[in-house]
Amino acid sequence: MIKHKLGIRHVEAFRAVMSSGSMTVAARALHTSQPQVSRLIAQLETITQFPLFARNGNRVSPTEDAIRFHREVEKTFAGIAELESVAADIRSFSGAQLRVASTARLAGDLVVKIVTQFLAVHPEVLVSIHSGNASDVNDWIRTGVCDVGLVLLAGATPGINAEHISTLRYVAVLPKGHFLADLKEVTPEHLGGIPFISPTAESLFRSPIEEVFVDKKPPRIVAKASLGSSVCALVRAGLGVSLVNELAARDEYKSGGIEIRPFSGDIPITVSLLYRPFLAQPRLVESFSKIAKPVIESEIASIKRAIG
Structure with a gap:
């Protein structure tokens, strides 16, 4: 049976x-x-x-x-x-949380555009944005405090999984009426010996800028600032010239008081998404990245058009 x-x-x-x-x-x-x-x-x-x-x-x-x-x-x-x-x-990620880390410059505009589109697709997700300097963002991703990061990078990031999305150039920022504003393009040689606003020691971009002047006459550093907005404010006050990325230059140019010219020196800088190392990306992070990439590419293209 x-x-x-x-x-x-x-x-x-x-x-x-x-x-x-x-x-x-x-x-x-x-x-x-x-x-x-x-x-x-x-x-x-x-x-x-x-x-x-x-x-x-x-x-x-x-x-x-x-x-x-x-x-x-x-x-x-x-x-x-x-x-x-x-x-x-x-x-559907109902009740899920996504913690996004970003530098202050990107968090104020670019990240908001990405998050707005992300929430239109995933309205049930709670998104929190954590802003700080580049070192803060790296630490938050590495330690798992945040799930995904958006930063500007000037080189390798040990212990972090970085995906480079787009590239920014460095441009020369000059006070209104500065004699270098007559040039179509500024070279490292043009900056030799003239008053210059430099990034501070903790800035990730100080070394790449210094490398431009290897074997050349360096500018005369008269002040230092850690943020692109502070650098441009010092330039606007007439204290000297400087080099900043296109994003910072575009935002500060809107305020007036500075001139922007292309710079011939090679200073690599990328807009990158950061992920925790040695871990498979969660579906929520993958979805965020898929939405973020075209937004980043579109925004960078817009920046390049705006400042020529």
């Missing part, structure tokens, strides 16, 4: 008969034959070792044991429905 084990088809047939009170109607609901439903119910009675239905022509009536069994079956199916709901929430 074959010993049957309780299976999902037994339970589906039982629920259908309990709901309809008929083997024939249950068979139609399950898209199967009435004999097949009868066989499944008979097998289920063998498995449970108690009768489930009393036959009365084409109708069947559940026994007291069947009614008790049905209550437990419905509890189980309610749990399965809850699991389906949980899976749907996970799939």
Whole structure:
């Protein structure tokens, strides 16, 4: 004699008969034959070792044991429905959180544009933006405080997984009326010996700027500042000239008081997304990155058009 084990088809047939009170109607609901439903119910009675239905022509009536069994079956199916709901929430990131780290310059405009588009696709996600300097962002990603970062990079970032999205140039920023403003392009040689606003020692961009003047006469440093906005403010005050990336130059140029000219020196700088090292990217981070890349590329292209 074959010993049957309780299976999902037994339970589906039982629920259908309990709901309809008929083997024939249950068979139609399950898209199967009435004999097949009868066989499944008979097998289920063998498995449970108690009768489930009393036959009365084409109708069947559940026994007291069947009614008790049905209550437990419905509890189980309610749990399965809850699991389906949980899976749907996970799939749609409902209740999920995404922590985005960025430098202050990028957080004020570029990150907001990315997050706005991201939330239009994933409205159930809570996004938090953490802004600081480049070292802060690196530390937040490396230690897992944040899930994804957006920064400007001037070189390698040990211990960080960096994806370079777009490239920015450095440009010369000059006070209004400065004699170098007559040039179409400023070279490192033009800056030799003249008053210059330099990045501070902790800036990631100080070394790349200094390397431009290797084997050349360097400018005369009269002041230092860590932020591009502060550098441009000192230039605007007439204290000297400087070199900043196109993004900082574009934003400060809107305020007036400075001139921008192309710079011929090679200072590499990239707009990059940062991820935690040695870990597969979560689906939420992958979705953020997919949305972020075209926004970044479009914004950088706009910046280049704005300042020529």
